[in-house]
Amino acid sequence: MPFHLSPALWLLLACVLVQLFYAAYYFLPFARRPSEAADGPDTEPVSILVCARNELENLRRLLPLLLQQDYPAGFELIIIDDRSTDDTYLYVQQLTQYYPHVRLVTITSTPDGLSPKKYALTLGIKTARHERLLFTDADCIPATNQWLRYMQRGFHKPADVVLGYSAYAAESGFLNKLIRFETFLTGAQYLSFAWRGYPYMGVGRNLGYTRQVFQLTKGFASHIRSLSGDDDLLVQDAVARGARVAVVADAGAHTLSEPAQTWGQWWRQKRRHLSAGSRYRWSDRLRIGTFIGVNLLFYGTTIGLLFSRPDWVPLAAVWLVRTLAMTAVYHQLGRRLEDRLPPAWLPVLDAVYFFYYLALGMSLFLYRTLRWK
Structure with a gap:
């Protein structure tokens, strides 16, 4: 009897082949790229900008670490x-008395209809004295005191925009593992795509660009009324205008953030982040959507086969090949980004994440209202 596979199994196999293409073309070459040293040309001063609203405790942890950055050319902080009601103003004002390179910009109100964070960042950038701008968030910390050195090396590639990686702290519990996996997979995508010459986003927790880029894109003008996108939509605008993009993914250049503590917090955070995707260039949406889509189709087809009359042997073979290959690739990426998850958890997190992503997409389609903190 001739060998025969059902159409659903052929579809499953096609999904796996597309996933393996992404792994072989984007992920593995990026994971195997050599690390870079922190020392290098550090002749240009830098402006580090942190936008904060009611983040006093986080600032008490972050600012001493930023002030300890080892950067010979100097920097301003x-x-x-942004409209804080805690003692942020008093704390930063005290720092300015001891550190001349610490500066405070106070926002008392935001014009109606504008994104509060983008408006605040715009005013901060206008006061910056240096050409190179480096951004992080108040709830982050730099991984090392070489963070500034590493990130500034990206401008020497040469580049106008520098993309960094921001991980989440490891804690107990399944939610923490899922948040870290989502952050890791998102980072693997935007960093490896950019490394291949297809930059499409960055994260405001670890991002650098020049004043010229900000002026070239007219700041956040194209999306100033959108709550999200102060990072990825600016990268979109910059790339559309010919800006050069560099990737700095070494562990010393990372920032580390505290993850959401509840499913609800993470849900709201991810809805806000994903809402900017509709404004991406068509080619970027196709590239990202294909990767997400084939993974969703893989799991959906598998469920359909399990509830039909399955061909158990070929189904198990396809699943085994896909699981072993993608687990190995994710493990390699985790080593490259110094953001490791237990290998045994990777197949489980992968499946849960893509179903969670589907639920988020449906939520955004049905309910589009977003709120800023």
Whole structure:
């Protein structure tokens, strides 16, 4: 009897082949790229900008670490106090008395209809004294005191925009593992795509660009009324205008953030982040959507086969090949990004994440209202 596979199994196999293409073309070459040293040309001063609203405790942890950055050319640290009602103003004002390179920008109100964070960042950037701008968030910390050195090396590639990686702290519980997996997989995508010449986003927790880029894109003008996108939509605008993009993914250049503590917090955070995707260039949406889509189709087809009359042997073979290959690739990426998850958890997290992603997409389609903190 001739060998025969059902159409559903052929579809499953096609999904796996597309996933393996992404692994072989984007992920593995990026994972195997050599690390870079922190020392290098450090002749240009830098402006570090942190936008904060009611983040006093986080600033007490972050700012001493930023002030300890080892960077010979010098830097200024601009804290943008965005309508805080805690003692942020008093704390930063005290720092300015001891550190001349610490500066405070105070926002008392936001014009109607504008994104509060983008408006605050715009005013902060206008006060910056240096051409190179480096951004992080108040709830982050730099992984090392070489963070500034590493990130500034990206401008020497040469580049106008520098993309960094921001991980989440490891804690107990399944939610923490899922958040870290989602962050890791998102980072693997935007960093490896950019490394291949297809930059499409960055994260405001670890991002650098020049003042010229900000002026070239007219700041956040194209999306100033959108709550999300102060990072990825700016990268979109910059690339559309010919800006050069560099990737700095070494562990010393990372920032580390505290993850959401509840499913609800993470749900709201991810809805806000995903809402900017509709404004991406068509080619980027196709590239990202294909990767997400084939993974969703893989799991959906598998469920359909399990509830039909399955061909158990070929189904198990396809699943085994896909699981072993993608687990190995994710493990390699985790080593490259110094953001490791237990290998045994990777197949489980992968499946849960893509179903969670589907639920998020449906939520955004049905309910589009977003709120800023």
